[in-house]
Amino acid sequence: MKNIKRILVLGGCRSGKSGFAKQAADHMARDKKIYLATCVPTDREMNKRVKHHQDDRGPDWATIEEPIRIHETIERACAQAKVILVDCLTLWTSNLLLQQTDEAGIMAAVDLLLGALNRSTCPVILVSNEVGYGIVPENSLARQFRDMAGLVNQRVARAVDEVFVSMAGIPVQIKPGQIKPNQIKSGQVEPGLFNGKDFGNGELQ
Numbered sequence: 001m002k003n004i005k006r007i008l009v010l011g012g013c014r015s016g017k018s019g020f021a022k023q024a025a026d027h028m029a030r031d032k033k034i035y036l037a038t039c040v041p042t043d044r045e046m047n048k049r050v051k052h053h054q055d056d057r058g059p060d061w062a063t064i065e066e067p068i069r070i071h072e073t074i075e076r077a078c079a080q081a082k083v084i085l086v087d088c089l090t091l092w093t094s095n096l097l098l099q100q101t102d103e104a105g106i107m108a109a110v111d112l113l114l115g116a117l118n119r120s121t122c123p124v125i126l127v128s129n130e131v132g133y134g135i136v137p138e139n140s141l142a143r144q145f146r147d148m149a150g151l152v153n154q155r156v157a158r159a160v161d162e163v164f165v166s167m168a169g170i171p172v173q174i175k176p177g178q179i180k181p182n183q184i185k186s187g188q189v190e191p192g193l194f195n196g197k198d199f200g201n202g203e204l205q
Helices: 017-028 044-057 070-077 089-098 103-119 140-159 181-186
Strands: 006-011 033-037 061-065 083-087 124-129 162-167 170-175
Touching: 006 017, 006 140, 017 044, 017 083, 017 124, 017 162, 033 070, 044 061, 070 083, 070 103, 089 103, 089 124, 089 140, 103 140, 124 140
Parallel strands: 006 124, 006 162, 033 061, 033 083, 083 124
Antiparallel strands: 162 170
């Protein structure tokens, strides 16, 4: 159990995050790979995207579609799988919001997810979008989604073993490597002070 990795891959749209996550999963296993899709196709264009991703993965992948209760899918699938790839947490968060789930409910769903990750008997790679780099959205639902996506990413990032950010197709590892809070407060952030310890228990704003 100690050697089982939990990895989060972040990035913007078309940043290469999903491709990198798939490559990481392919490196971990040649077969018994599970793709846990949270997407719910609602139009022809989305169905075309889904078909493209399925063709790109190839026959050595099995796809499970689950938009909400991904913790249950991980717990069921990990016994037979060699690696599970969850793509993505952003759509999962959106699905929860569209079901009228409030912040407390989404955080409770994250608790269930983290519990499943801790109990998983195979590696789990999670993909999520970084949506906070753009302008402030003009409507309340979009702002709520942006905030919830950021909080979900923070909680999952603290719980996993490794975090990568993909930018322009280039993946960069950021965990281990984050800064200790006392180093920020003292103004002593400099090369050589980075480490792989937890950043803290509360969400950063």
